[in-house]
Structures are given as C-alpha cells and as structure tokens.
Amino acid sequence: IRDRDTPKINPVASAGGITIGEAVKRFEIDYWKNKKKTPTKEQSFDLIKFYFDKLPQYSELTINFLIDYISNDSEPESKKRDSLAQYFKSLCRINNIEGIEKFDPFVGCYTPAKRTKKDEEKLLQLMELVRPNKRYGWTLCSQYIYGTRIGETYSLTPNLEAGTATSVCFPKAKPMYIKYPIALTKELAIKWELDNIERVYTFELNNYDPKESKKVTDHLRRWLAPRAKEVGLEGIQPTDIRHAWGIRSVHAGLDPREASKAMGHTPNTHYDIYQQTYDEIDAKKASKKINE
Helix, strand or coil, rough: CCCCCCCCCCEEEEECCCEHHHHHHHHHHHHHHCCCCHHHHHHHHHHHHHHHCCCCEECCCCCCHHHHHHHHCCCCCHHHHHHHHHHHHHHHHHHCCCCCHHHHHHHCCCCCCCCCCCCCHHHHHHHHHHHCCCCHHHHHHHHHCCCHHHHHCCEEEEECCCCEEEEECCCCCCCEEEEEECCHHHHHHHHHCCCCCCCCCCCCCCCHHHHHHHHHHHHHHHHHHHHHHHHHCCCCHHHHHHHHHHHHHHHHCCCCCHHHHCCCCCCHHHHHHHHHHHHHHHHHHHHHHHHC
C-alpha cells in the first residue's frame, strides 16, 4: 500500500550511473567476501536477492527511486518495510551512492505483533484431526508435542520412552546445532505414535536444504489453513503451535532454563516472550496465599 504523501518516481534508464543490475552483482561479491557459504547464509542471501530481482535491473540505481519503491511496496511500520530499507541501504552503501541516511526513517520502525494464546481445546482438536494424514499429520503433532520450529521438525527424532527427542536447532544468526526437545506430554506422544515417523522431507545437521524446507512448509501451510478454520482456529500458523508449547511449559512448571534450551533460544528471550504467562501464574499464586 502506497503512502499517500509520497510522490511517484519512475525508474529511468542509466545515463552514465550504475544500473541496479550492476549494483546487485557488486553487492553479491561483497556479501560473500570472507564468508563461508552455509545453507543458513545462502537462505539469507536468497531472501535479499529475491527483493533485488524485483527491481528494474537496467534502470539507474538512485536513492529517490528506492525510497519510492519502499513506500509503494510495503505497509508503514511493517517487517517488510524495515527489511527493504536495510537491504537497499546496504546496496547503496556498497556501491558508494550518497544519501543513504534517507533510508534511516524506515529502519527500526517494525514492532512484532504480540502472539495471543490459542484455545488449547481447539488446538488439541486440530491435532487429532490432522494426525491421520501421512504427509503433514506427524510433522504438526510433533511440533505441538516438542515445541520445535517447523523447519527443525523435519529433522526431529522422538524418544518416546525418555520423553525427549533430538533435532537440529536453527538459532538466529548462529550456526545450527543439535538440541534435545522435551515432550509435553509424553502420554500424547505415545498416543499419537510419534515414533512412527511419516514426513515428506528430512535432513541432518550437515545437509540442510533451505529451499526444499521452504517449499514443504509452504505446502503445509496451505494444507493446514482449511483444517484450522474447520475447528475455529482460522489463520493459525506453525509458529503458533510452537508458541503454545512455550505457554504449556510455563503452566507445567518446567524450569525456564530447561524450557528455553529445549526451544532453542536464550533464557532472556524465553522470559521476554512468555513474561505475560509468568506474570499470570505469579498473580494466581499470590492470590492463593492471601485468600487461603
């Protein structure tokens, strides 16, 4: 959606300046300079390149055109607007285009929406509904039980007897590693026979394919949508299923250090995300003490 007060600036053919296509080539060379290619880094670069490829490649690279493009192609205070501004600022900086400070008002304006608690009964109903499906049922129910990111779930191997599992972890801006998710609950993991692994894609620590993972996840999201709507959870995403595990871990009294380790983020991140749930439980405990 275009900002009403932003004038339209049409791209112009390069007349001596650098074209967008040439600038993108320079950016790619600089991006990989002194960097070891890993699946995670390649995935990050592919996302940036995706947005660069949508630009008119033979037009001149100018700040004003890119600012106008951001205003036309993204919502105010959206994650996309923030990302475009950062990507375009880097593109101009690497190509020695003056005036990159003009991107600054668009950077840092994004605040993630707070995730709301989903109806636990409806979520269980959804898991019962999807479990029989051989393509996606195991994946979604495993994510519900172990709280993994959806991409991590493709690598997950449950240990029903121990009530744990192993999976590859995708920490933000850090190398992947093996983590040990905890079942919530072990009884449901057994009931849903999660040791009977059925999935359309899997990987190990050294052979992750981000493109294949994204393709499978996109199909899964489309498949999930009508079934979620059927049980009254329209719009639910795999991230919400993982988030539900985090909330259940708080109510189950799981040590925050163990819960954060199982989810694959820091204790500080865990507290930040689930602070409201901790506050709610603390309030109930305080009320019980004074009203007994």
